[in-house]
Amino acid sequence: MRRPFKAYIDHFLGDESGNFATLTAIAFVPVIGAAAVVIDLGAAYVEAAKLQAALDSAALSAVRSFGEGSSEDETTKEASDIFFGNFTVPANSEPLPEEDGLSSFSLTLAHSAFEDTATAAYGFNYKPMFLERLPFEISKRAIAARVPGIEACILALHPTRYRSFEVSGSADIDMSGCTITANSTDAQAIYVGGSGKLKAECLYSAGGISIDPDAVQLACAEPHEKSSRVPDPFKYKKLPPASSWTSLSGCGQNFVGGGGGNGNCNGTGRTPNGNTAGYVVTLKPGTYGSLDLKGKINLEPGSYIIDGGSLQLTSQSVVTGHGVTFFLMNGASLLIHGGATFDISPSLLGDWAGFSIVAEHGNTESAVINGNSSSSLTGIVYMPDTQEIQYSGNGATGGECIRLVAQEITLTGNSYFKMDCDPELANTTINNPGAIRLVQ
Template sequence: MLSNLKTGFVRFLKDENGNFAVMTALALIPLLTGASIAINLARINLEAAKMQDGLDAAAISALKVYGDDGDEATAKDLANKTFFANFGTPEIVDELGSESSAPVASNAVNLAFGSLGVETTATATYQHKYPPLFFGLRPYTIDRVSVAARMPGREACMLALSSTATRAFEVSGSATVDTSGCTITSNSTDPQSIYLNGSATLKTECLYTAGKVSATLAHLTLACPKAVEEVAPIRDPFLSKKMPTTGSWVSLAGCGQNFVGGGSGNGDCNGTSRTPNNPPAGYTVELKPGTYGGLEIKGKVLLRPGSYIIDGNPLKFASQSVITAEGVTFFLLNGAQLDIHGGSTFKVTPSLMGDWAGFSIVAARNNTATATINGNSASSLAGIIYMPASKEIQYAGSGSTSGECVRIVAQEITMIGNSSFKLDCKATLANNTINNPGAIRLLR
């Protein structure tokens, strides 16, 4: 029997047809493996390219929405819709790390906003596990990243945030305003979003508005070819900054009734000095940083550098008052109002330390009170006036021909007197800027 098996095996090996069948079967294994790898690589590259295109579109669209209204949730929602509209939801894709049969759309795009120098960035990432087309190959993870950046556009000196107000920015009466080098921007979609009456004069780098400019017969000079109308609004550039909290009120007893409201003479003035009942001519009262339950300045007062939190009651510079406040930031909280009369003489510069460096006047984001800032030729104010909920700021500068380092953010802004603004104010404003949206580009 063994002899018969041996004979049969020898015949099989000598049979040319049998050899061909065996060799063909053996050769098919690497051929099929190679073909499988090639097909899978092609499909992987196709999916990766589709994913990259989808992420690029998602990052750009999200950055545009985020720059327009600052709503991160809306931007992320749009990013996902844009991505899946471009990438699709192919059946061969499984959610990474998931053992369920959920479709790819349930795995959201990872989107993060940040900054790169002066540019705002959006980074979109996504990954999925690619199951091979043929049995026996290990799954492959595809991941891609897209980074889009928005360059800052022209710098604005004034930003009116209201989206609906008529005359959100106005130059009234015979006021003359010069913002050469920086723009005026209004988020209002109203036909008179930016308004100049017949006797007003405005010279500016450019006008940007989500609505229209009304400047019939007015003296309007633009450095740009024409006003830019019906553009996307600017998000509040300082929305992420945190407001301070109030503390115990600083006592004004002993600070002199002729110097501050609520003061009296011949007593200790909040630890800075003793104010006599009959102070000599030119006497100066000093105040220290802290929380004040209102602050009316009526005489010659020096405010030491730091933060002055005004809690609930007005901050007022009365007529004939003389105020020196260098390195100071005023915070108007709990409905505190601002009233700076033209009869007062003041020198106010912002603190250059802390989160609010470069800001001279800041109002809480729920403080809708109107404000008046009326300077004169003997006064100077520098810094950012940030009152984002204020229904209206009425502003008149010192009239200085050299310009002032002032920026204003409010719901509505009305220029009631002659004012001139500087562009190069990086040191005074601690590098804070208000920029119109610029071009969006892909970094990666």
């Protein structure tokens, strides 16, 4: 007998096992969808974390490399290699639109008196596994910074030189508040021995430090070996051009080497033939083949370019020059004899404000600076490729505002360096690398 259609419907609806299976199947739809979203979001989160870690590494590397003297191109390439060495872009990703500026790895570098910064950034559209038509934009950036460290009075630039900074003989050096920095990786990059004495804020060396603890007083807990190198801080500054040589023929041979006497000296006045007591020869700025100063000399403010010859102050010279900068070009040398009396300070205006003696890059001639108790040399002595500066200060307890930069620096006499003298240096400083940190 046929069952009525209504009976079939009632039987289906009354079957509890069938209802459970159907309802379970229906309920699984949102559960599966939610699980898919969770999986996609989780995968995107992992990619974002990997991206951030790679950018952090790239930014930290970049600020260190840039701070140690690498060019922007060199720094960017190194940071890019580090980034892509730590992060593989997912195969199912797409670049962001060009206007977003994150379709490729980018690095922005900045340098100021307060800190160096490196900003690394990257972004892409991540296609999820389940929600393929709803890509996620993943973009991150990392900012690393290094604040300059303590100011340095000495910077020895040579990367491998034995004893690139040395206190020799019976020298007594006081650099309280200032640091000494050597870029050499030699085991004795900084050396203080014999009967020499040194007082300083701290010592920093890319290599080792050999000192007699009884002869060295440091304000820091201990000297820093294997520290970061300090790049040439003035590497990209341009020297003024040389011009035709200024004639010294009328300046008096007892006053200036090459002088003839009894003539018009440098356009500043007639000069007697003999070394007349009390007479002072005045020189004006310009380009000179050599300046061999023998008598009483007054230097007018400005730039004195020594073109291929030498700058010498003999033991009988008495030289005064305020607002003066000497530029040693085309292999010009520097020799200041121990008996010379001088009072020289730099100009506080222009591109080389705060610099008293500057040698161009490529000038490897050694330099000797000897002072006495009546002498004063103020400013930055910047001779970046000079093989060695031998410096003997004036021994005055008041100290001098002076900074020395060369490949190798040897201090041979009693010297006292002032720390707090920014006005005399036109606020130009040389700093050790400070701590590097992520700021974002």
